[in-house]
Every structure is written in structure tokens, then in C-alpha cells.
Amino acid sequence: NAGVTQTPKFQVLKTGQSMTLQCAQDMNHNSMYWYRQDPGMGLRLIYYSASEGTTDKGEVPNGYNVSRLNKREFSLRLESAAPSQTSVYFCASSVPIGSIFGPGTRLLVL
Amino acid sequence: DQQVKQNSPSLSVQEGRISILNCDYTNSMFDYFLWYKKYPAEGPTFLISISSIKDKNEDGRFTVFLNKSAKHLSLHIVPSQPGDSAVYFCAASGSGTYKYIFGTGTRLKVLA
Numbered sequence: 001n002a003g004v005t006q007t008p009k010f011q012v013l014k015t016g017q018s019m020t021l022q023c024a025q026d027m028n029h030n031s032m033y034w035y036r037q038d039p040g041m042g043l044r045l046i047y048y049s050a051s052e053g054t055t056d057k058g059e060v061p062n063g064y065n066v067s068r069l070n071k072r073e074f075s076l077r078l079e080s081a082a083p084s085q086t087s088v089y090f091c092a093s094s095v096p097i098g099s100i101f102g103p104g105t106r107l108l109v110l
Numbered sequence: 111d112q113q114v115k116q117n118s119p120s121l122s123v124q125e126g127r128i129s130i131l132n133c134d135y136t137n138s139m140f141d142y143f144l145w146y147k148k149y150p151a152e153g154p155t156f157l158i159s160i161s162s163i164k165d166k167n168e169d170g171r172f173t174v175f176l177n178k179s180a181k182h183l184s185l186h187i188v189p190s191q192p193g194d195s196a197v198y199f200c201a202a203s204g205s206g207t208y209k210y211i212f213g214t215g216t217r218l219k220v221l222a
Contacts, residue, residue, distance in 0.1 A: 004153070031208045042116075042199060042214035043154070050208045058209060090153050098144055099210065101153030 002026055004102035006091050012108045013081045021076040021105050023091030031094035032074035033058075034066060036087040037104075043090065049074055081109045113137045114202050116213035124221050129187040131216050133200035136181065140202040144210070145174060145185045148197045157198075158185070190220045 007022045025032065034046040035058075045058030049068040063085060065077045074093075078085055086109045092099040115134045123129045133143075141162035146154035160167040160174045160183065167174050173186045187194055197217045201210045 033210070035212070040119075040214060043201075043212040045209060045211065048208055056209075059211070092153070094208065097159050098146075098156030101146075101155070103153050104151075 004091055004093055004100050006102035006105050008105060010106045014110055015082060017081050018079050021089055023102060024073045025093040029093035033092040034076045035090045038087050083109045085109050114200060114211050114213040116200060116216050118216050120217040122219045122221060123190045125192055126189045129190045129218055131185040131198050133183045133213050134181060135202050139204040141205045142203045143183050144201045146199045154199060192220050192222050194218060195220045
């Protein structure tokens with residue numbers, strides 16, 4: 001039981017490049033989330049998926065797309081990376097109370 | 111507009127004493143509140159929660175208090191231990207939604 005896994009752990013991109021952050025959970029949870037954490041801003045919700053086949057925007061969705069590939073996997077895509085997207089990205093999945101977070105992906109956009 | 115606010119960026123407490131972390135919210139539709147703890151280079155971990163039908167929930171050394179009229183909640187840690195040193199986030203959600211809105215976090219340092 002690995003919980004929530006995220007790949008990659010660290011990535012450097014150039015402005016305009018694209019990439020997909022992967023997230024998987026093996027706990028059979030319905031809800032999954034993507035957050036970004038920035039200094040002084042806390043954790044901000046980018047997108048979430050209440051169940052397989054559904055996705056909804058969070059607080060800061062601009063510049064991102066998501067795919068809920070199946071119940072296990074929820075990916076986050078940056079189509080054209082910008083320096084403002086430099087952040088630590090966390091994926092999470094929900095139990096009835098609280099969420100289980102992955103270890104994070106640190107992204108640097110130059 | 112920040113719906114969940116943690117106005118103290120940092121807090122230092124002596125080991126063995128009480129730590130009180132505060133959180134305010136503006137959205138009266140929030141009815142479920144959670145606290146998370148985060149160590150550096152790790153994801154947040156769930157600590158304790160409270161529903162709006164309660165005003166207190168206790169789990170070992172951790173107690174969360176909710177004052178709905180003031181739209182305020184607090185996390186009490188008694189006694190504080192050096193291992194409690196971390197960043198603490200409060201989060202809130204509304205009934206029937208799956209969206210959790212987080213505060214900006216408070217960095218707690220427990221001094222030995």
C-alpha cells in the first residue's frame with residue numbers, strides 16, 4: 001500500500017515547455033486533488049475530481065489541465081509553462097475525513 | 111479574497127507548554143474544518159477535524175475549538191513537544207462539496 005505517489009519529484013522546465021505531473025493512489029478513493037504551495041500563499045486548489053470521469057476547477061486553474069484517467073490516476077498538465085508556475089505541487093486523495101497527500105513535485109520554470 | 115486566514119505566520123512555544131494556533135474564515139457556508147501538519151519536503155498529514163455541529167473535538171494532545179458566530183477555530187496542543195515543530199494548515203469545506211480551501215499556514219517552533 002503505497003498511498004499517494006507523485007512523479008517526478010523534481011523538474012526544471014524552460015518557459016513555453018509542456019509537461020505532465022503524474023499522481024496515483026492505491027486506496028480506492030473517489031476524490032482526488034491537485035494543489036500548489038507557494039511561500040506565503042499556503043496550499044491553493046488547482047483542480048479536483050470528485051469521482052472517476054469528473055473534474056472541476058479550484059481556486060487557481062488557469063494555465064493547467066487535468067485528466068482523471070481512471071479511479072487511481074489523476075494527472076496535471078502544463079501546456080506552456082510560465083515562471084509563475086514555479087511551485088511545489090501536491091496531489092491528494094480523500095478519505096471520508098481528511099485527505100492523504102503525496103510527497104510533492106518541485107517544479108522550477110526558467 | 112482569502113476565505114480561510116491564518117494571521118500568525120509563526121509561533122514559538124516552550125516544550126511542555128500549550129501551543130494555540132488560530133484560523134479565521136469568512137464563508138458562512140463552510141461546515142467542516144480540518145487541521146494538517148506539514149514537515150519540510152513532505153506532503154501535509156491530516157491531524158484533526160471538526161464539524162460545524164460541534165464546538166470541540168479532542169484527540170490526545172490535540173483539541174480543536176470552533177466558534178461559529180465568530181467564524182474562528184483554534185488548535186490547541188498540550189503539552190507541546192519538539193516533534194510538533196512544523197507548519198500547520200487549517201482547511202475548510204462546504205456541505206456537499208469536495209473542495210477544501212486552505213489557510214496560509216502557521217510555522218510552529220517548539221523550543222526544548
